[in-house]
Amino acid sequence: MAKQAAAPIERMAGYKPHKGRTIALEIVTLILFILFMMPFLIVVFNSMRSNTDIINNPVALPNSLSQFWTNLTDIWNNPTFNFLSALRDSVIITILSLAIISIFSSMAAWVLVRNKTKWSNFIFFCYVAAMVIPFQVVMFPLLTWFKSVGDFLGIPLLRSYQGIIFAYLGFGEAMSIFIFHGFIKGVPLELEEAADIDGCSRAGTFFRIVLPLLQPVFVTVLVLNGLWIWNDYLLPLLVLGANGDIRTIPLAVQGFNGAYVKQWHLIMTSTLLAMLPIVILYLFAQKYIVQGMVDGSIK
Amino acid sequence: MTSKVKRKLTEFLFLLPSLIAFLMVIIVPFILGIYYSFTDWQGTGAVSQSVGFANYAAIFKDAGFLHSFLVTLLFTVLNIITVNVVAFIISLLVTSEIRGRNVYRAGFFIPNLIGGIVLGLVWQFIFTNIVPSIGSSLGLPTLSKSLISNKDTVMFTMVTVNTWQYAGYIMLIYVAAIQGISKSVMEAAEVDGARYWTRVTRIQIPLMANAFTISLFLTLTNSFKMYDVNVALTNGGPVAMFMNKPVQASELLALNIYNTAFKYNNMAQGQAKAVIFFIVLTIFSIIQVSWNKSKEVEA
Numbered sequence: 001m002a003k004q005a006a007a008p009i010e011r012m013a014g015y016k017p018h019k020g021r022t023i024a025l026e027i028v029t030l031i032l033f034i035l036f037m038m039p040f041l042i043v044v045f046n047s048m049r050s051n052t053d054i055i056n057n058p059v060a061l062p063n064s065l066s067q068f069w070t071n072l073t074d075i076w077n078n079p080t081f082n083f084l085s086a087l088r089d090s091v092i093i094t095i096l097s098l099a100i101i102s103i104f105s106s107m108a109a110w111v112l113v114r115n116k117t118k119w120s121n122f123i124f125f126c127y128v129a130a131m132v133i134p135f136q137v138v139m140f141p142l143l144t145w146f147k148s149v150g151d152f153l154g155i156p157l158l159r160s161y162q163g164i165i166f167a168y169l170g171f172g173e174a175m176s177i178f179i180f181h182g183f184i185k186g187v188p189l190e191l192e193e194a195a196d197i198d199g200c201s202r203a204g205t206f207f208r209i210v211l212p213l214l215q216p217v218f219v220t221v222l223v224l225n226g227l228w229i230w231n232d233y234l235l236p237l238l239v240l241g242a243n244g245d246i247r248t249i250p251l252a253v254q255g256f257n258g259a260y261v262k263q264w265h266l267i268m269t270s271t272l273l274a275m276l277p278i279v280i281l282y283l284f285a286q287k288y289i290v291q292g293m294v295d296g297s298i299k
Numbered sequence: 300m301t302s303k304v305k306r307k308l309t310e311f312l313f314l315l316p317s318l319i320a321f322l323m324v325i326i327v328p329f330i331l332g333i334y335y336s337f338t339d340w341q342g343t344g345a346v347s348q349s350v351g352f353a354n355y356a357a358i359f360k361d362a363g364f365l366h367s368f369l370v371t372l373l374f375t376v377l378n379i380i381t382v383n384v385v386a387f388i389i390s391l392l393v394t395s396e397i398r399g400r401n402v403y404r405a406g407f408f409i410p411n412l413i414g415g416i417v418l419g420l421v422w423q424f425i426f427t428n429i430v431p432s433i434g435s436s437l438g439l440p441t442l443s444k445s446l447i448s449n450k451d452t453v454m455f456t457m458v459t460v461n462t463w464q465y466a467g468y469i470m471l472i473y474v475a476a477i478q479g480i481s482k483s484v485m486e487a488a489e490v491d492g493a494r495y496w497t498r499v500t501r502i503q504i505p506l507m508a509n510a511f512t513i514s515l516f517l518t519l520t521n522s523f524k525m526y527d528v529n530v531a532l533t534n535g536g537p538v539a540m541f542m543n544k545p546v547q548a549s550e551l552l553a554l555n556i557y558n559t560a561f562k563y564n565n566m567a568q569g570q571a572k573a574v575i576f577f578i579v580l581t582i583f584s585i586i587q588v589s590w591n592k593s594k595e596v597e598a
Contacts, residue, residue, distance in 0.1 A: 033407070138324075271417045
């Protein structure tokens with residue numbers, strides 16, 4: 001509508017962009033952008049230099065590419081950093097947490113929307129209210145509690161995949177249910193009634209009719225939770241431990257950083273490796289990540 | 300009748316996983332947490348003695364905590380200003396007629412993809428090596444030493460890193476709001492002879508009120524809860540004097556809570572601090588909700 005309305009005005013006024021101002025803006029933006037990207041350049045350049053080079057002159061360009069290879073093999077084979085196993089653990093934890101958060105939250109949100117009872121309103125209110133609770137106020141008792149429950153059930157919840165994934169479900173679902181709830185309210189009931197009349201079971205109605213309609217809001221939930229879980233430091237630190245067998249990428253980076261006297265060339269190489277997976281993903285899924293972040297904020 | 304029972308059962312089973320996780324991860328630890336803050340809890344599951352408000356009385360005499368509280372407020376206020384000003388300027392630039400604006404939009408968001416631990420380390424390198432090196436070659440005494448180990452400039456480094464990381468995200472929200480303004484309104488103003496700055500201040504900014512509210516509160520809670528950049532960049536240091544006692548100059552609340560429990564082994568006082576932290580955040584949320592409500596009434 002806006003475009004249609006704009007067209008005649010453009011013609012009427014002989015609308016044309018101001019050339020001089022645009023070029024000035026382009027220069028300002030470019031300078032600002034280079035400043036913003038500088039830290040990444042610093043990481044890349046210093047991953048290609050030796051520690052002595054860096055200490056002698058921190059602001060210099062790398063002089064040989066072979067040093068990059070040396071740093072990369074050093075950090076790759078470093079048992080404290082152990083990038084491959086950290087990457088594997090981060091991928092396992094992020095993907096499984098996202099899967100159960102999105103499935104269970106959408107199921108719960110659907111039931112809460114479609115049942116107009118006092119109970120469903122109360123449960124939904126609890127989820128919304130719980131969004132205020134900061135991690136800090138539950139983190140210490142959570143550890144004691146997870147330890148007791150794990151001992152009781154015989155399934156360890158600390159230092160285990162199942163424990164941290166379960167914790168992510170608990171911390172991620174309130175916001176996810178809230179987002180799904182808002183979306184499902186707008187899904188017409190007629191579709192579900194038709195499926196009901198055709199003899200589709202309640203579960204079948206959800207998985208075959210409702211779930212496919214939720215695709216756009218799945219993007220929001222996956223992006224918001226995904227970026228958070230992938231980069232989270234405090235929950236893995238507490239639940240998995242700083243020196244446990246399972247270590248996510250942020251734990252590995254911080255563990256390596258604290259293990260030795262500062263070896264900046266290797267630290268820079270380790271941060272480069274830690275940044276790569278998410279930046280590569282962003283190159284391919286940029287549209288979805290940006291859309292998810294914007295939709296999630298305006299929810 | 301049986302189909303109705305089956306239906307109810309399915310819906311109950313749909314809710315169950317979310318409810319169990321919610322109870323186990325949020326509700327029980329939250330209640331335990333409130334309870335522990337009134338006891339001499341040692342961080343184990345063992346029965347603890349009630350101490351009334353002793354923990355709360357102790358933390359309000361704790362110079363480290365009070366300093367941390369003030370520093371967190373200062374950090375939050377500074378951050379709200381810098382993040383939103385930078386984000387707004389960038390959003391104006393990348394919605395103008397410049398070439399490559401989509402690339403810039405995507406690029407400015409990149410710092411937000413990467414976790415605080417990794418970014419904190421990168422910027423620690425910049426502030427301890429790159430900046431002093433440039434500073435001394437330019438003959439600037441304040442920049443020749445690390446800005447992180449100086450108690451008067453350490454807050455500046457924290458705000459810089461957080462602004463760099465967060466501005467790209469807030470920019471996306473502003474860009475979405477600017478794009479939501481009908482083009483014809485802006486062009487009509489231009490035809491009427493409104494200059495660029497008039498159009499920004501008289502049309503864009505008033506029409507973006509909602510985006511400003513969202514961004515304000517997002518930055519507020521994000522800054523107030525800041526933890527991982529704090530750990531990786533400064534880890535709380537250096538030492539400063541407050542109420543005639545040595546305190547950590549850049550130790551924000553989240554880090555202070557963690558350190559109270561694990562560095563100084565005082566779980567009960569750490570928990571009491573976390574409860575205060577929760578109460579402050581709840582007050583912020585109540586202000587936000589009532590602010591939004593009053594906006595709705597006006598509209």
